[in-house]
Amino acid sequence: DIQMTQSPSAMSASVGDRVTITCRASQGISHYLAWFQQKPGKVPKRLIYTASSLQDGVPSRFSGSGSGTEFTLTITSLQPDDFATYYCLQYYNYPYSFGQGTKLEIK
Amino acid sequence: EVQLVESGGGLVEPGGSLRLSCVASGFTFTSYTMNWVRQAPGKGLEWVSSISYRRVGTYINYADSVKGRFTISRDNAQKSLHLQMNSLTAEDTAVYYCVRGAEEAAGDSWGQGTLVTVSS
Numbered sequence: 407d408i409q410m411t412q413s414p415s416a417m418s419a420s421v422g423d424r425v426t427i428t429c430r431a432s433q434g435i436s437h438y439l440a441w442f443q444q445k446p447g448k449v450p451k452r453l454i455y456t457a458s459s460l461q462d463g464v465p466s467r468f469s470g471s472g473s474g475t476e477f478t479l480t481i482t483s484l485q486p487d488d489f490a491t492y493y494c495l496q497y498y499n500y501p502y503s504f505g506q507g508t509k510l511e512i513k
Numbered sequence: 514e515v516q517l518v519e520s521g522g523g524l525v526e527p528g529g530s531l532r533l534s535c536v537a538s539g540f541t542f543t544s545y546t547m548n549w550v551r552q553a554p555g556k557g558l559e560w561v562s563s564i565s566y567r568r569v570g571t572y573i574n575y576a577d578s579v580k581g582r583f584t585i586s587r588d589n590a591q592k593s594l595h596l597q598m599n600s601l602t603a604e605d606t607a608v609y610y611c612v613r614g615a616e617e618a619a620g621d622s623w624g625q626g627t628l629v630t631v632s633s
Binding site: 407438440442444449450451452455456459461493495497500501502503504505506507 | 548557558559560563574575576577610615616617618619620621623624625626
């Protein structure tokens with residue numbers, strides 16, 4: 407089974423900052439990776455799919471990159487609405503697996 | 514508009530059973546693999562099971578943590594997804610989400626979730 411490891415597990419940043427979250431796969435998954443945002447008490451929302459494709463309606467300050475085993479989610483110019491927990495998901499093969507999450511808090 | 518509406522959650526004793534359902538609307542149900550994803554209180558997301566539909570057959574996958582205890586099924590005529598959960602333990606306590614998609618569509622739409630609590 408493929409293990410997904412996110413780093414950091416938590417971080418704090420300020421409005422306007424540029425933030426990068428990393429997700430590493432225990433084996434190569436090509437570009438079969440998605441990123442999700444979840445706010446407290448809310449349903450997860452997909453931001454990025456196939457590693458770098460932006461979901462319709464998601465602001466362009468969100469971007470994804472990577473392939474193989476290392477992936478990044480970048481948020482440029484953080485907005486107050488962006489403070490949330492972020493998860494990666496590999497869908498290269500079953501069982502699908504999520505990273506453990508990265509909690510992004512306001513500094 | 515895509516809608517996924519779960520039901521069937523509740524309080525069940527350890528060792529008990531529960532059947533979750535999800536009714537889909539706003540898209541061609543037979544064109545999509547459907548999934549269950551769960552989230553224990555205060556914890557991260559865990560993929561539970563997937564069921565695809567092809568003319569040649571139905572393909573099913575489970576997480577190791579539920580294999581042999583949970584059974585996923587779908588009724589394409591009713592546009593519904595189900596999860597039969599048996600031999601429940603406290604570790605199965607979670608919000609269970611009905612989630613659309615696999616491959617490029619993986620996780621593109623989520624239901625609001627239904628809470629399952631396993632406790633005596």
